[in-house]
Structure formats: structure tokens, C-alpha cells
Amino acid sequence: MLGLDILVGAANYSTGNPALDFFYTLFNGISEVPLFSSPINGILILAGVFLASRTAGAMMALSGLIGAGMAILFGAPYGLVTFGLFGYNSILTGMAFWSGPFVLANRSTFFLSIFGAAITAVTWMAMSHVMGNMFVESPTGGGWSIPGFTSSFIFTTWAMMFATKRYGHAIWPSAPPPGPQEQLISGSSNPVQVAVQEFKWTAKEFIIATLKGVSQVTFVENWKTGIFWVVGLTLSFELAPVIMGAQPQMRPWYTNAYTAGWNALSPLYLGGVMALIGSGIGAALAILNKLPTTEVRIGLHGFNQVLVMIALTSFLPLTWQTFLMAVLATVACSVIVMPALQRFFGMWGLPALTGPFVFTAFTFMLAISSFSHIPAGIGWSRPPGG
Numbered sequence: 001m002l003g004l005d006i007l008v009g010a011a012n013y014s015t016g017n018p019a020l021d022f023f024y025t026l027f028n029g030i031s032e033v034p035l036f037s038s039p040i041n042g043i044l045i046l047a048g049v050f051l052a053s054r055t056a057g058a059m060m061a062l063s064g065l066i067g068a069g070m071a072i073l074f075g076a077p078y079g080l081v082t083f084g085l086f087g088y089n090s091i092l093t094g095m096a097f098w099s100g101p102f103v104l105a106n107r108s109t110f111f112l113s114i115f116g117a118a119i120t121a122v123t124w125m126a127m128s129h130v131m132g133n134m135f136v137e138s139p140t141g142g143g144w145s146i147p148g149f150t151s152s153f154i155f156t157t158w159a160m161m162f163a164t165k166r167y168g169h170a171i172w173p174s175a176p177p178p179g180p181q182e183q184l185i186s187g188s189s190n191p192v193q194v195a196v197q198e199f200k201w202t203a204k205e206f207i208i209a210t211l212k213g214v215s216q217v218t219f220v221e222n223w224k225t226g227i228f229w230v231v232g233l234t235l236s237f238e239l240a241p242v243i244m245g246a247q248p249q250m251r252p253w254y255t256n257a258y259t260a261g262w263n264a265l266s267p268l269y270l271g272g273v274m275a276l277i278g279s280g281i282g283a284a285l286a287i288l289n290k291l292p293t294t295e296v297r298i299g300l301h302g303f304n305q306v307l308v309m310i311a312l313t314s315f316l317p318l319t320w321q322t323f324l325m326a327v328l329a330t331v332a333c334s335v336i337v338m339p340a341l342q343r344f345f346g347m348w349g350l351p352a353l354t355g356p357f358v359f360t361a362f363t364f365m366l367a368i369s370s371f372s373h374i375p376a377g378i379g380w381s382r383p384p385g386g
Contacts (some may be wrong), residue, residue, distance in 0.1 A: 022118050097116055274306075
């Protein structure tokens, strides 16, 4: 039996071998998009994105490496780079600008994607300090920290998108020509969708929408990509390298990144299940609240919920109380936070991105500081010893 003092805590992916470090930096950076490091998960996610779009897959890999490269140039802790922490926000920024559905794909937006991926490495480090030095408990016990999640991506991308509306380059698609005035649902701002009246929800259509909700985390609308995500999240073995030294890294190969933060030997490989639950809750509540059917069918009401469920059940030890809180947070994200932010940012012609996830997760992570029945997990949201 391996000693828990060796097993508990984050894996070390800095091997001293440039090729191996490059491998971990690239695929851990991709895997960190759904919030934990696993090269297996990163490989499967990248494969799923390439299946849907070679452009999106190329931008995913390029943006992650740019973020990591900027971190190395500026002298960031090398262990954070190989762990993938400078990749995932840069990936989301890069993909939002060029391969995402929001702006035109041309030379201007390509260079904006490259610049955005680079600058996000800086904003990630800034947000890590704002939220309290990620992965480090307060040495004085005077406060507590929570992870920045995808906050550096959303704030950087919102600012860049808002700024580009002043540019003279072709960045945004032309507005569609005005059509006949839409009839609104009584007491709602949603239009009556005549074409959608012929559509009927079935179990198959709901499953497809749920899988698309998973794939939409990286702005890809493809249910097959969603399957790659679910499989990758389930089989997200850390595969941490054996590093010889004063304290050899002796983590077993089957250590799952989803549970490694609170039990490196846990058999609960539930990352994929949590993603499906989150996306399914989001889709179901969107249908019940009569949100636009087209949005639900392409997965726009699933991806924030995927991240909420994963964050609150992987950063915190999974108990029935933790699971209940994660479901409650996912419901709150679906019925309040996401529609509110869609309306708020829609006034300026901007997408909500993963803002609903970030604000929901921040609220619930801060709340557990005084909830004694919710375990604090890997140091988040409670002072040492609390």
C-alpha cells in the first residue's frame, strides 16, 4: 500500500525531458479546460475536436502552446506550466476568436486569437493572485483561496470583443436584414418560433442535445465530439511520470485526475457522468422554462452546467452533501445566472461565454467556508484547519 503522504496532492509533471515535458504541457493544458490534468483526457478531447473541425483542433493546440510559451518566457513556475495551468484559458480565448461561432474567421481574427492566447497567460496569473494564490493555502490562516477557473478567459475575451467593435477591420458578421416583427410569447421576451412548433423532443433528441452541451465547452456543436469528451473525462488517468529524487513520485498509473485531489486511490471515475448530469440538467430546465429550442438543441444551455458539476464535485471530496450542492448550483446556473448574463451581455452584442459557470462556482465555493458538512477538499474555501 502506497503511503497517503506521497499520494495526496497534485502530481508533478516536470520531468527534465524536453519532449516529455512538451507532451504533458500540451495535453494537460487541453485537459484543464474541464478543470483537471490528464494527458489521456487531453488526447481524447483534442481528437474529438479535430473530428468536428480541423480548424478548431489546430487552434486548440496552438493556443495552448502559446499560453504555455508566454508563461515560460516570463518566468512562471515551470511546474504550473507542465501541469497545464497556462494552457486552458488561452485555449478558450483563442478558440472563441477564430474557430468559435462569434466572429468571422479571417486574418484579422486569427491574429487576435494569437494575441488573446498570449495575453491570457498574463491575466491567468493575475486572477490566480486575486482569488488567493491557486493551489496554495494561506500560510497565516487569515484567509482562504478559491480557484480562478476560467475567469481570465472570460474577462480577457469580453474586453477584446468589446474593443473590436470599434475596429475598422471585418471582425463581426453583418447584422441580418430586418425581417417581419417577431411575435413574442405572452409575458416573455422570447419570440414565438413557428418553425420549431413542428419539432418534438424525444429521448434521442435530448441525448444529442446533452452531448452537444458537453462539446460546446470549446464552442463545438457536435454530439460525436461530446462522446469523446465523456470518455476522456471518465478515463482521465493522471499518468504522472516517475520522478526520482528525495521523494520519488509513486502514484499508481490508474490514479484518476477527477478524484486525485482528495483520494488518489479512489475508484470513482465519475468525471464523464458529472458532465452528462450537468448538461442534462441545463437542457431539461431550458426546455421547461421555454427558452429558445434552437439554443437548447445546439447545446448552448449545457456547457456552463458541465463545468459547474465538475468543479463542485472534483475540487471538493464527493459526498452526498457535495453532490446535492453541485446539483443546486447547476440549477441556479441554469434558471438564474445564465439567462441573466445572456440578457446583460446581449445588450452589447457579446456572448455570456463561461461567465455563468464562473460566477456560480465562485459563489458556491465561497459559501462552503462556513458549511461544516461540506468538506473543503484540496484547500479551497476554508482556512487551514477549518
